[in-house]
Amino acid sequence: MQKVLDLNSEIYSKNQFITGLGNNVQLWLKREDLLHPEVSGNKFRKLKYNLQQALAQNKKKVLTFGGAFSNHIAATAAAAKLSGLESVGVIRGEELGGNLEETLKTNATLNFAVSQGMKLHFVSRSDYRNKTAPGFIKNLQLKFGEFYLVPEGGTNSLAVKGCAEILSEEDKAFHFVCTSVGTGGTISGIINASEENQQILGFPALKGDFLSAEIEKYSGKQNWELISGFHFGGYARYKPELIEFINNFKTAYGIQLDPVYTGKMLYGIFELARESYFPENSRILAIHTGGLQGIPGMNRILKKKQLPLIQI
Numbered sequence: 001m002q003k004v005l006d007l008n009s010e011i012y013s014k015n016q017f018i019t020g021l022g023n024n025v026q027l028w029l030k031r032e033d034l035l036h037p038e039v040s041g042n043k044f045r046k047l048k049y050n051l052q053q054a055l056a057q058n059k060k061k062v063l064t065f066g067g068a069f070s071n072h073i074a075a076t077a078a079a080a081k082l083s084g085l086e087s088v089g090v091i092r093g094e095e096l097g098g099n100l101e102e103t104l105k106t107n108a109t110l111n112f113a114v115s116q117g118m119k120l121h122f123v124s125r126s127d128y129r130n131k132t133a134p135g136f137i138k139n140l141q142l143k144f145g146e147f148y149l150v151p152e153g154g155t156n157s158l159a160v161k162g163c164a165e166i167l168s169e170e171d172k173a174f175h176f177v178c179t180s181v182g183t184g185g186t187i188s189g190i191i192n193a194s195e196e197n198q199q200i201l202g203f204p205a206l207k208g209d210f211l212s213a214e215i216e217k218y219s220g221k222q223n224w225e226l227i228s229g230f231h232f233g234g235y236a237r238y239k240p241e242l243i244e245f246i247n248n249f250k251t252a253y254g255i256q257l258d259p260v261y262t263g264k265m266l267y268g269i270f271e272l273a274r275e276s277y278f279p280e281n282s283r284i285l286a287i288h289t290g291g292l293q294g295i296p297g298m299n300r301i302l303k304k305k306q307l308p309l310i311q312i
């Protein structure tokens with residue numbers, strides 16, 4: 001894995017054959033999780049052109065938003081540091097700031113972000129909901145000075161441009177390209193880079209009625225569909241069968257999945273295959289978008305509930 005963050009060249013990750021799914025359907029996995037040890041997967045793609053832009057604008061600092069287990073917060077902290085930029089993370093949950101020492105002891109994501117030099121700014125859930133309001137941003141500028149703003153989840157048009165680089169020339173041979181969906185930036189880039197005869201399937205990690213409109217903002221093509229039945233109750237929600245699937249997948253193929261995004265997508269792909277959704281001889285490319293940094297946080301919750309843990 002590369003240790004530097006190369007913002008200036010196109011990098012492609014390898015595709016790995018996983019298994020047949022019956023009916024001569026092949027499942028391959030694009031290992032975006034191996035792009036970088038700290039800025040893994042789609043978060044590298046989403047940040048690349050944004051950080052280039054911040055540097056081009058001579059900004060010294062990036063500011064972004066996220067929850068306490070956010071892959072985007074962790075990735076932004078690391079990527080900013082590697083690019084010589086300061087970073088500020090506006091974190092949902094005022095209570096977490098009350099006893100910062102305790103929070104950092106128990107929350108691996110925030111602890112990592114701070115270790116990368118990120119300044120954390122905790123806000124209440126209602127302030128957080130208001131985070132795009134001009135007055136709220138203005139107050140952040142008064143507090144932190146000038147910054148380059150990256151939206152929550154990192155999605156904007158530069159992020160979509162970066163995500164288009166997930167697909168390479170050789171990927172044109174796949175009939176289906178599957179990805180997990182949070183804010184819709186990643187799938188939009190993949191749709192833009194796809195061929196008309198490819199079908200792009202998005203597996204939302206949340207109940208996201210807004211997602212189709214969001215994707216249409218960034219992409220004009222029609223060759224995509226959201227498969228909405230595999231969010232397991234919502235964002236960061238899970239069921240024991242999801243954890244079991246993730247553990248079985250690891251035992252069978254030696255690849256770690258995360259419970260928020262990639263685990264749900266692959267569960268969905270296997271389920272669709274069982275229902276003969278994919279025509280005979282289909283070649284499926286699923287994107288491993290990374291996200292593994294969040295697993296310890298999820299395991300803490302599972303442990304408290306005395307549920308089986310995700311094996312790492």
Ligand SMILES: *Cc1c(COP(=O)(O)O)cnc(C)c1O
Nearest residue numbers: 182183184185186261289290291
């Ligand atoms: C953020 C994230 C996603 C969702 O990407 P969007 O561009 O927000 O749709 C998918 N997988 C992983 C691992 C992520 O961290």
